[in-house]
Amino acid sequence: MVEQMWRVVAVFRVVTLAYAAFLIIRDHGRYVHPAAGFAALAVMFAWTVVTVIAYARPGGRRNWLIAADVAVAAGLVLSTRLITSASQISAGAPTIPASWAAAAVLACAVAGGPGAGLAGAVVIVAADLAERQAVPQSTFSNCVLVLIAGGVGGYVVQLGLRAEAATDRAARSEASAAERERIARDIHDSVLQVLALVSSRGRELGGEAAELARLAGEQESTLRTLVSGASAPPPGDGLLDLASLLEPLGGDARVTVSAPAGAVLLADAPARALAAAAGEALDNVRRHAGPDARAWLLVEDEGAHVIVSVRDNGRGFSDGRLAQAEAAGRLGVAQSIRGRLRDAGGHARLTSSPGQGTEVELRVPRT
Amino acid sequence: MCPEPDAPLRVLVVDDHPIWRHGVAAGLEEAGSAVAGTAGDGAAALRVAAATRPGVVLLDLNLPDMSGAEVTRRLLAADPAVRVLILSASGERQDVLDAMTAGATGYLVKSAHFSELLAAVRSTAAGEAVFTPGLAGLVLGEYRRLASGSTRHRGGPGTPGRDASGRELPAASPPEKGRPAGEGPVTPRLTERETEVLRLVAKGMTYPEIAALLVLSPRTVQNHVQNTLIKLQLHNKAQLVRYAMEQGIA
Numbered sequence: 001m002v003e004q005m006w007r008v009v010a011v012f013r014v015v016t017l018a019y020a021a022f023l024i025i026r027d028h029g030r031y032v033h034p035a036a037g038f039a040a041l042a043v044m045f046a047w048t049v050v051t052v053i054a055y056a057r058p059g060g061r062r063n064w065l066i067a068a069d070v071a072v073a074a075g076l077v078l079s080t081r082l083i084t085s086a087s088q089i090s091a092g093a094p095t096i097p098a099s100w101a102a103a104a105v106l107a108c109a110v111a112g113g114p115g116a117g118l119a120g121a122v123v124i125v126a127a128d129l130a131e132r133q134a135v136p137q138s139t140f141s142n143c144v145l146v147l148i149a150g151g152v153g154g155y156v157v158q159l160g161l162r163a164e165a166a167t168d169r170a171a172r173s174e175a176s177a178a179e180r181e182r183i184a185r186d187i188h189d190s191v192l193q194v195l196a197l198v199s200s201r202g203r204e205l206g207g208e209a210a211e212l213a214r215l216a217g218e219q220e221s222t223l224r225t226l227v228s229g230a231s232a233p234p235p236g237d238g239l240l241d242l243a244s245l246l247e248p249l250g251g252d253a254r255v256t257v258s259a260p261a262g263a264v265l266l267a268d269a270p271a272r273a274l275a276a277a278a279g280e281a282l283d284n285v286r287r288h289a290g291p292d293a294r295a296w297l298l299v300e301d302e303g304a305h306v307i308v309s310v311r312d313n314g315r316g317f318s319d320g321r322l323a324q325a326e327a328a329g330r331l332g333v334a335q336s337i338r339g340r341l342r343d344a345g346g347h348a349r350l351t352s353s354p355g356q357g358t359e360v361e362l363r364v365p366r367t
Numbered sequence: 368m369c370p371e372p373d374a375p376l377r378v379l380v381v382d383d384h385p386i387w388r389h390g391v392a393a394g395l396e397e398a399g400s401a402v403a404g405t406a407g408d409g410a411a412a413l414r415v416a417a418a419t420r421p422g423v424v425l426l427d428l429n430l431p432d433m434s435g436a437e438v439t440r441r442l443l444a445a446d447p448a449v450r451v452l453i454l455s456a457s458g459e460r461q462d463v464l465d466a467m468t469a470g471a472t473g474y475l476v477k478s479a480h481f482s483e484l485l486a487a488v489r490s491t492a493a494g495e496a497v498f499t500p501g502l503a504g505l506v507l508g509e510y511r512r513l514a515s516g517s518t519r520h521r522g523g524p525g526t527p528g529r530d531a532s533g534r535e536l537p538a539a540s541p542p543e544k545g546r547p548a549g550e551g552p553v554t555p556r557l558t559e560r561e562t563e564v565l566r567l568v569a570k571g572m573t574y575p576e577i578a579a580l581l582v583l584s585p586r587t588v589q590n591h592v593q594n595t596l597i598k599l600q601l602h603n604k605a606q607l608v609r610y611a612m613e614q615g616i617a
Contacts, residue, residue, distance in 0.1 A: 190386075192456075197390040200481040204394070221478060224456065243460070253478065258501045258569045260508020261464040296500050296571030300507060303515055311570040359570070 001160040005110045006061070010052045013103035017048045020100045027084075027093075036083045040076055040096045047072050048100075055107065066104075066111050070120045073097060073104040074127035081131040092136035095128060105150045114154035121150030187223060195220035214253075221251040240271035242306060243299050246278055250297070255282060259299035266306055270364045273344035274308050277337045281310040281360045289314020289358065304366055305346075311359040316352045337362070376400040376492045379421035381412040381438070382454070383431055387477075391425065391484070398485050409433035413441055420446065423492050426471070428455040428462045436465035443470045452491040454484075464505045467596065468603040473497025474505075496593045503569035506595050510557045513602075553605070555598040564591045 024041050028034040051069055054060035076097040080089060083096055095101065101124050109117025125143040129135060135143075195216045202213025243259035250257035266274070278297060285295045293314030300307040337360065341348045346364035378400050382388040385407070392402045403421035406412040409432045416424060424442055428435035439451045451471040455463050456478075463474055473491045475484060476499070487497045557565065560581075567577045574592075578585040 193384045193387045196477050197387060199478070200484070201390065201394060204481050217478065224478075256500050256571060258504025259460060260512065261460040261505050262508070262512065294571065296569070298500070298504055298566070298569045300504075300566075301511060303511075309566075309570055311572075313571065 001164045002110070002157070005157050005160070006055050009103060009106045009110055010055060012106060013048050013052060013100065016098065016100040016103060017044055020044060020096070020098045023094055023098055024096065030088065031083050032085050033083050036079070037096065040079050040083065043072070044076060044097055044100055051103075051107070061111055063111070066107050066120075069104040069107050070123050073101040074123050077101050077124060077127040078131050086133065089132050090134045090136075092138045095131070101128075102146050102149055105146055106153055109150050109154035110157050112154065113158045114151045117150030117152075117154030118147065119150075121147045192220055192224060195223070217253050221253060224251070238268050239265040240268055242266050242271050242274060242308070245271055245275045246297060246299060246308070249279060249282060252282075254294045255297065256294070257297045257299070260301055264299055264301045264306060266364070266366065270306075270344040270346070273340045274306065274346075274362055274364055277340045277348065277362050278308050278310055280337050280340075281362070284360075285310070285312040285314060285358070289316075293357070306364050306366060308362040309359060310362070311357060313357040316354050316357045318352070318354050376423060376488060377403040377419070377421045378488060379403045379412065379416055379419065379424045380405045381407075381409075381424060381430070382427035383407050383429060384427075387427075394481055395485070395488070400485075400488065407431075409438040409441075412438055413445065416442055416449065417445055420449075422450065423488055424449060424451045425488065426451055426453055426466070427477075428453060428459055428466060434465065435462055435471075436469040439466050439469040439471050450491045450494065452487055452497060460505055463502070464509055467502065467505070468509070468599050470600055470604075474499060474502045476501060495589070496596050498568055498592050498596070500569045500571050503565045503592075506599065507557075507562070507565050507569060509599060510555070510562075510595070513554050514556065553602070555602045557595060561591050561595050564588055565595055568592060 021041055024037050028037050031037045047069075051065070054062075054065055077095045080095040084093060105117060105120040105124055108120030125146055128139065128143060132139065199213045199217030199220055202209040202216065205213075241263035243264045246259065247257055249255055282295055282297070285293055289295070289312045293312045295310060295312040298307075298309045298311075300309070338348045341362055341364065344364050345367065346362065349361045349363070350358065351361075352358035376395075378395055380388050380392050380395070380402060382391070382405075388405045388407065392405055395402055403419040404415040406415045409430045412424065412426070412430075426435055426438060430438065435453060435455075439453075442449055442451060450473075451466070453463060453466045453471045453474040454477055455474070456476070467474060472494070473487055473496055475487050475497060479487075479499075491497055563581065564577060567580070572580070574585045574588045577583075577588045581588070
């Protein structure tokens with residue numbers, strides 16, 4: 001994109017040089033100093049060669065060269081004063097470089113965006129106005145055109161650059177997703193299979209093998225989460241799939257996550273609030289429900305509401321012992337969960353009875 | 368429930384990972400089941416099943432050549448008596464649901480205990496649905512999706528209601544009165560009791576626990592649960608037939 005723009009600048013410069021040459025050859029008879037007119041043409045020709053060659057490579061697009069470009073163009077505009085008569089200038093005759101001067105403005109715009117383009121244009125327009133005593137309509141229009149070219153040209157280049165960067169990012173993320181998928185497949189084909197088998201069979205053997213099985217099982221689920229997680233692309237529109245957000249919580253062998261087959265889409269904030277609250281509820285299970293407690297997490301999409309239930313089969317507690325639960329730090333967590341849900345416009349409900357485990361129901365409305 | 372407890376189960380193990388396949392086959396044989404064979408892809412599974420007539424097919428969903436739903440459908444078409452038990456890694460919810468509605472009787476995650484796997488194979492052989500909490504969550508979600516009338520993100524069955532000549536079906540023809548247009552002739556619904564039971568299964572409660580809570584017999588709980596799956600499978604089959612007719616296949 002940028003390379004194309006630089007080529008456009010080069011083509012513009014050559015074409016406008018031809019136009020300027022045509023004007024000088026046609027009008028030199030009326031010049032006060034015809035020789036100076038041809039000298040100016042020679043300078044323009046030399047400068048065109050220098051810039052076309054220099055700008056062709058990214059390394060040649062130095063700021064000082066672009067500044068010099070504007071200076072040369074402005075100088076040539078001012079030289080009109082020395083070459084032609086004041087009356088001709090005031091009558092609206094073109095300057096010596098004519099539209100060739102705009103090539104420097106375009107170079108500024110391509111190199112530095114709308115700001116630089118405008119700055120270059122202001123310099124050229126100032127030089128043009130400085131050498132005239134009166135400003136006829138045609139000159140005024142030309143000045144406005146140069147300013148617009150500087151600003152708009154720079155803006156277009158900036159847009160192009162952004163689009164290019166976005167395409168580039170997308171291509172890179174696609175490549176990394178593909179690579180991740182390939183690695184996930186490899187790991188799935190080898191390591192995970194072995195770990196799953198060790199964990200599954202080891203438990204049958206008991207004793208030390210059971211301990212090894214437990215370790216293998218933990219590693220398996222960690223690795224599985226690692227290779228499967230974050231591989232799904234976000235659905236866009238600022239929505240998150242709550243089910244894939246919660247799935248990693250099932251990495252712990254004592255936790256089962258159940259959800260509908262399709263995505264459960266929620267806005268970013270409530271989805272994250274639900275996931276964080278569910279995570280806290282599970283932490284709570286690990287801390288208080290006893291070492292053998294298992295937990296089940298259910299995601300339900302009721303259209304108007306999304307519900308996440310976290311149930312455990314641990315010790316549980318009676319309503320009358322809420323004070324005791326508070327002392328045990330349990331209510332603090334419950335309150336933190338409630339706070340998260342309130343912020344998301346929903347609410348949390350906690351039910352428990354001794355020996356029956358505890359259930360936390362987290363409910364968030366879809367807005 | 369098992370009709371002949373002493374008759375060895377004949378199990379076909381289908382998985383594209385040789386390590387897993389052989390490990391599971393060895394484990395099953397140790398536990399007293401006869402391994403009818405093993406297969407590494409869907410086509411081989413269909414061939415081996417036709418030759419050995421296994422009672423249960425232990426089917427991994429990640430096969431290189433065809434989807435788990437496709438294998439399940441073809442296995443059942445060749446032998447309606449065969450029982451299919453789906454094994455899958457986590458994160459394949461849609462594939463699991465597709466295979467279950469295609470006629471599989473059970474679903475287990477690969478990280479389950481081997482003892483759970485054995486128990487699941489046995490109850491599958493006995494014709495009982497292996498209803499893990501994960502499956503209950505999927506089935507609940509599917510009924511809600513059907514009730515909301517949203518279309519599937521996959522093609523095929525589930526295309527809106529038009530008859531063979533392409534005319535829009537009347538929205539209120541007698542058998543589908545009150546049903547949302549766009550679904551099959553009869554969109555299956557859950558009864559309140561079924562919803563209640565499924566939610567409890569999805570939250571990890573066992574049949575006896577649910578029976579005690581709702582004051583039902585465990586048998587009734589199991590019937591409720593199995594009904595929910597059978598209704599989905601019938602619906603799926605009806606839609607397939609309908610789809611085939613629309614396409615002029617049948």
